[in-house]
Amino acid sequence: MIRERRFINGDWKFDFGEHPEAELEASDPQWYDVGLPHSFELPDFREHKIYVGHGCYRRTIEVDETWLGKWIALEFLGVFQVAEVFVNGRFAGRHEGGYTPFTVDISDAVTAGANDVFVRVNNLWNARLAPRAGDYSFGGGINRDVSLIVADRVRIDWYGIGVTTPEVSRERATVAASVEVVNDEPWPVQVSVAAVVSDPERSVASLPTMHRRIPARSRAVVELEGVVANPILWHPDHPHRYKLTASVSVDGIARDSQTTHFGFRWFEFTADRGFFLNGEHLYLHGANVHQNRGGWGDAGTRASIRRDIAMVKELGMNIIRGSHYPHHPYFAEECDRQGILFWSELHFWGMGGPSDDGYWFASAYPVNEADEAEFEESLRLALREMIRTHRNHPSIITWSIGNEAFFSDDAVIGKAKALTVELVALAKELDPTRPAAVGGAQRKGFDVLGDIAGYNGDGAELFMDPGFPSVVSEHHGVIGPGPGKYEVRWEHGVEVDYPWRSGKIFWCAFHYKTIAPGAGLQGLADYFRRPKRAYYWYREQLRGIAPPVFPEPGTAAALRLRTDTETIPTDGTGDARIEVELVDERGVRVADDRPIRLTVVEGEALFPSGQSITLSPETSSVWDGAGAIEVRSYAPGSQRIRATADGMAPAEIVLTATGRGRPLGSARRLPPRAPYLTEPPPGGGYISLAAYRPVKTSSAAPGHHGGNATESGGSCWRAMRREPGEWIAASLEFPYLISRVEIDFAEAPSSPWLVESAEDGHEFTTLHRGEPGSVRSVKVEFELRTATAVRVYFPEQPIDIEEIRVH
Structure with missing residues (x-):
């Protein structure tokens, strides 16, 4: 064995709370059965409240006697946001930060046979840990994969291969590989480091072998270089990848090998001509993506x-x-x-x-x-x-x-x-x-x-x-x-x-x-x-693709189930996306939005809420006559899932879970919803809800854009035209409950003005009508209401505004 790596996403026990010193105790049979990736927030239907506190995870890992003396580590690809790891009651490592991978060396903590792994996690807000703020949900948990890695004492370090392509053209490309080699032996070693570049079909280059003496218990970076003729360039239209496999040997005996993928391309951002990829202009058109998702929160596969x-x-x-x-x-x-x-x-x-x-x-x-x-x-x-x-x-x-x-x-x-x-x-x-x-x-x-x-x-x-x-x-x-x-x-x-x-x-x-x-x-x-x-x-x-025919209102006569795959791996890396539709007697989907219940009637498949889940209009999980959810399984076998809804016959679908896994059957104990949810704590430190947020205007004079009116101490907003119907609208970006708007005009108003609000950010209603007067700064108070934007409208003639504040 050169290197072994296996997912250990299944067979975890979990309970809410800090459980002081539980790492020193025997496993509690009252803890719940969970698989990874996992979130404190399951099931997650977008409630804006979140559980903030601790959760503890426990699992047994089996260590082969032949592994002893090697490097043994746990790899966590993401834990939000502080993790403390113990093995057999011994502290093994701590990581702070919820979005980046890390390893914990457990080589000296394990013994042959069964070993107890205990992980205490918290998602407590921390003034000294990023992020301190964000428009997101910060639910805790081991929400990405965990693996067990076993490798030689002389090895390539974790993510220890860096590949760059210093020169790339369509005729020739160079490859530079930085290979970080670790020597954990108590004596120096002479290593030979080699690498091969290949594509899916064949080997395309061998990088010359380099030799290096590494002192005891230290590491070294070995640089390798090579050339690939006529490379196939990576591009969104043809994303060709190459593979680089690096190996380390001592005295002719292989000690480790790792593989990484890369691609040949070059690109440039310019100030005047935009973005170029492989020498050709490419306009970037894309979307932002958050990792959380319906039902499973941050714990996606x-x-x-x-x-x-x-x-x-x-x-x-x-x-x-x-x-x-x-x-x-x-x-x-x-x-x-x-x-x-x-x-x-x-x-x-x-x-x-x-x-x-x-x-x-x-x-x-x-x-x-x-x-x-x-x-x-x-x-x-x-x-x-x-x-x-x-x-x-x-x-x-x-x-x-x-x-x-x-x-x-x-x-x-x-x-x-x-x-x-x-x-x-x-x-x-x-x-x-x-x-x-x-x-x-x-x-x-x-x-x-x-x-x-x-x-x-x-x-x-x-x-x-x-x-x-x-x-x-x-x-x-x-x-x-x-x-x-x-x-x-x-x-x-x-x-x-x-x-x-x-x-x-x-x-x-x-x-x-x-x-x-x-x-x-x-x-x-x-x-x-x-x-x-x-x-x-x-x-x-x-x-240029025409839209599908959208469902029309109607009365459903049957349920129909679809899935993107009929096979689920049991290692926690995969799932099946199930869509259930309400169809009429012709089999055409209709916008009949009624609750739909999905239940596992055979097998050990799991929804985020357990072996059943209800999709409904109340949780925005059913609309236009359909709903969807992801299902996974940590035990192999047939998984039969039934859909039911009032007034119609059930529908079923059968999936197959493949791989290893330990069936639990009726012994499975699934965790309840988080024991408490927290609201943002009350506080008086509110600045204006419009401060530095986006601003729209009917027009703006040069140097007097709308953003000036939401920045204290800046210039002012001035309409380009001095005509009726000019306006400035400050976005709050999110729906807030507001009760006060303050306006600092550049001069006392000489014409009428209106304060308006829009719950959806677009359709405005009047809150207050202001008349000409001698006061430059005004405060408008009203009954509490929800708003996503606030607008000042001028029915006769615009007035310059220095600042708009919303509370």
Whole structure:
């Protein structure tokens, strides 16, 4: 055996709570049975509340006697957000940060036979750990795969192969491989390191073998180089990948071997001509993607990742922005395979609105000096981990430092910008082959801090031809549950593809769960990955494919089940997506939205709620006469699933789970819903809900854009025209309960003005009519109401506005 790697996603025990010293005790039979990936939030129907606290996991792993003396490690691809790992009661390792992989060396803690692994996880908000804020759900759990790795004491380090392609043309390409070799032996060794490059058909190059003496208990990086003639270039239209296999031997005996995939391509972001791939102009058109999903929350499988990327690709898009944190390493691998570019992002993340410490509405950068050093180090570490584990993927064309970090307290904005500059430099030091971007850089001068500026929302119209490479990293146009309309509302002029702009990325591909009530409904597809009408509209714009016939209202007579696969692996990497439809007597789907119950009647298949789940209009999991959910199994065998709904006969489908697994049958104990849910803590630290958020206007004079009116201390908004009907609308981005609007006019109003609000951001109703007067600053108070935007409208003549504040 040179190296062994196996998933250990099945057969875990779990319970909520911290369970002090439980790592020293025998397994508690009252704990619940779960499989990984797992989230504290199961089942997840987009409730904006989340469980914040601890959860503990336990599993037995079998260690072969022949493994003793080798390097044995547990690999975690993601745990949100602090993990403490114990083996046989001994502390083995700790990791802070919820989005990047890590390993825990357990070589000296295990014995031959059964060994107890105990993992204590918490998702407590931490002032010193990124992210401090974000429009997302921060549910805890071991929400990505876990593997057991066994390798030699002399080996290639974990993710220890870095591949670059310094010179690429259609006739010739060079390959440079950096192989990090570890010597854990108590004596020096002379290693020989070799590598072979191959494509799916054959070997195409052998890199000359290098020899290196490595001292005892140390490591060395061995550089290898080679040439490939007539390379097949990687491109979204033909995503050809190559494989590099590196090996390490001592005295002619192989000690380790690892393989990584890469691709040959070259690219350039330009300030005046846009983006180029392999020497040809390519306009970037894509979508933002969050990892959480209907039912399973953040605990998606590799199969679910595969489907997500396929849906974006099917639209005709060519790039995904990984909003707003490092994604599962398999995400980038699948982008490579399917042919879609990837903007990989760090979680230096701001949100705006409430600003108190204690929850994920806080200042993106710490407001207390004592928290700064650890917070900054958490981002440095995460950036290093993201780049190390993602660096070989040809789909990745930039490392982004974060999103809207300008939502930091004004007192520390200088420090937030300084950290951004430092992280940009670190990204380029770790990987000189890619530029560093700053996402959501439309306020407070963040756009000049990286190689590429990503402008969100009104940044698309505020920064026209900025003089350096830029992308619209978020543009909106859809909101709301259910099927929606067959349209996307272009905002801020993004319908124009300017030659100097590299591209535009829609917000967002899928609905997502968030701590902000009412937000997260901007997807082209819903939380359960069912395409909305707008999905097909976008596909028609990009690919010219006419939409399907949409269901009409009617009375259903039967149920119909569909699945994307009939086979499920039992190792936790796969699942089956089941769609259930309500059809009439002709077999045509009708918009008859009634609850549908899915039940496993044979086998050990699991929905996020256990062996049954109800999809319904109340949870937005049934609309247009259909619902969908993913099902997985950790035990092999036939899995028969039945769908039932009032007034019609059941329907069934049979899947097959393949692989290893331990059937539990009636002994299975599934966890209940989280024992408590938390609301954001009350606090008085609210800044204006409109501060630094996107602004729309009927017109704006040069130098007097709408954004001036939501930035304290800035210039003012001034309409281009002095005519009736001018207006300025401040977006809150999320539905908030508001009761007060404050306006600072540049001069006392000499004509009437109206304050209006819109719950959906589009349809406005009047809250207050203001008359001419002698007071320049006004405060309008009203009964509490939900609003996503606030507008000041001028029925006769516009008045310059210095600031609008919404509370």
